[in-house]
Amino acid sequence: MQPVDPRASRRNFIKYLLASPLLAGAAEAYAQEGELSLKWEDPMMWAPQDAGQLVATPQAAQNVFDLEVVAHKNVPPAHWGYLTTGAEGEHTLRANRADFQRFALRPYRMRDVLKVDTSTTLFGEKLDSPIFICPTSSNGAFFKDGELSVSRAAGKMNHLQMLSTVATYGIEECMKERGSPIWFQLYASNSYDIAKSLVQRAADAGCPGVVITVDVISSRKNETQARLRKLDKRNCLECHATMNGGTPSNKKPNYSKITPEMWKDVPPGTGANMTWEIAKRLRDTQPKMKFIIKGILDPQDAVDCAKHGFDAVMISNHGGRDDDGGWSTIRALSEIAPAVNKKIPILIDSGFRRGIDVAKAVAMGATAVGIGRPYLWGLGSFGQPGVERVLEILNTELRTAVGQAGCTSLKDLNPKMIRT
Ligand SMILES: Cc1cc2nc3c(=O)[nH]c(=O)nc-3n(C[C@H](O)[C@H](O)[C@H](O)COP(=O)(O)O)c2cc1C
Structure with a gap:
């Protein structure tokens, strides 16, 4: 040979x-x-995708990318395209990963780090981990139980979870599976009444808070998704035919109380008319709930978020799925954290794949860090145990990163440790 x-x-x-x-x-x-x-760290870029090399169990995965390739094999091409795609040339998608290299974490030595605590506190509540489950739509496209599996995993592992407006399962069902409260993510639509009704439903279900997503504005162009869809031999219309002139499908249970009359004359979209005034009106309908604005990238917008009395700001570019300006969230954090100056908590997502990424963001001023695609890789590869494994890997890596930095808790991580 x-x-x-x-x-x-x-x-x-x-x-x-x-x-x-x-x-x-x-x-x-x-x-x-x-x-x-x-x-390349991401094996999708360099490792041969030979089925013989895929991990056979969640426990065999060394990092979250090991589950990505298994999910790629399991999930049909059109759905995989939806999961993986960025916008247009995917500059933002790539910047979200690449820009972690712009920020190094300078470690301390000669400190006793035998015990490391990675818990954090958000709105007075202790969380075992700063890592949370971002809202992602249509999880049924990646695994049969979709969000139910995710909710069970998040509940078992005790991670904060946000459920998408356009989830495959309703907020009440997911909360039941989880056994504890879930936050509701709101796509406000272009109608105040629809948004108000969705917020009311979340309140009735017992959600402690609402995350208003404000970064899906124009109709987006996801080229990877479009290309991969062509590889799918199934008839998409069998499932997607219920889309009616841009009105969300009645297969999305969180919309089940929105009547056809309410949709009448509402321009399609998730909320291109959103302003601080509308967001405040919505918030004021539920004084007992917390409200977070998701999708902020500009320091002044973040300062305004605090000024208008919102409970937290969430830095996000939707995982690079919507605009392609190339502005990563970790760079946005480097400007936003000093501007917000601890007035309200900062949450962040987009591109987080390693515990060290989380540690850097916490050092730079984030209270909690969200993941989107990684837990969907866990879901698409092995269902609930796959999601649990993703959380386990990231928590372990985070504990290592904090200890290696010479810190015993997330509170010890600080901006002085960050070098550009
Ligand atoms: C398949 C998919 C669907 C998503 N659906 C939603 C959604 O319904 N609402 C929302 O606010 N964000 C949605 N997002 C964005 C995530 O909440 C999050 O901002 C993003 O995934 C974080 O980036 P990451 O995937 O690189 O971790 C979605 C992301 C993905 C990958």
Whole structure:
């Protein structure tokens, strides 16, 4: 048998990357940086996706990317495209990962870090971990039980969880599966009455808070999703036919109390007309609930969030799915944290894949860090145990990162440790 020259196979693989329209930007970066100086962390980029190399159990996964490739194999191409896609040229999607390299965490030594505590406090409540489950739509597309499995995992592992307006299961069902409260994420639509009714439903279900998503504005262009959809041989209309002129499907249970009359003459979309005034009106309908604004990237917007009395600001670019300006959330945090100056808690998501990413964000001033795709990889690979494994991996990595930084708790992480 001919011995395999690893350099030759790497060269071939790079040639393959350069030829692939899906990976064009990544391949370009790889070629520019030089073969030796940049090793992709994400195995989707460099490891052969040979079924024999996929992990067979959640426990076998070393990092969250090991579950990504299993989910890729399990989830049909159109749904995988929906999960994985960014917007347009995916510059924001890539920046969300790449920009963690702009911020190094300088560690302390000669401190007793035998015991490390990674709990945090949000709105006076102690959370075992700062890592939370972001709202993601249509989880039934990735695993049969969808959000029910996610809720069970989040409940068992005691992680804060936000449920999407357009989840496959309703807030009441998910809360029952979880056994404790879930936050409700609001796509306000372009109608105040619909938004108010959704908020009321969340209040009736016992949600402690509402997360108003304000960053899905124009109709987005997700090219990876469009390309992968063409590979799917199933008839999409069998499931998606209930979309009616842009009105959300009645298969999305959180809309079940919204009547056809309420949808009449409402322009399609998730809330392009959202302003501070509308958000405040909604908030004032439920004085007992907390309200967070999700999708903030500008320091002044974040300061305004505090000024208008919202309970927290959530820095997010929707995981690079909506706009492609290339502004990562970790860079946004570096400007927003000093501007907000601890007036309200800062939550952040987009691109977090490692415990060290979480530690950096906490050092820079975040109270809690959300994950989207990673737990969907866990879900798509092994269902509930896959989600649990993702949380377990990230918590373990975080504990390591905090201890390695010479800190015994998240409170010890501070902005002085961050070097650019
Ligand atoms: C498949 C998918 C569906 C999503 N659906 C929603 C949603 O319904 N509401 C929302 O506010 N954000 C949604 N998001 C964005 C997430 O809440 C979160 O901001 C993002 O996934 C974080 O980035 P990450 O995937 O890189 O971790 C979705 C993200 C994905 C990947």
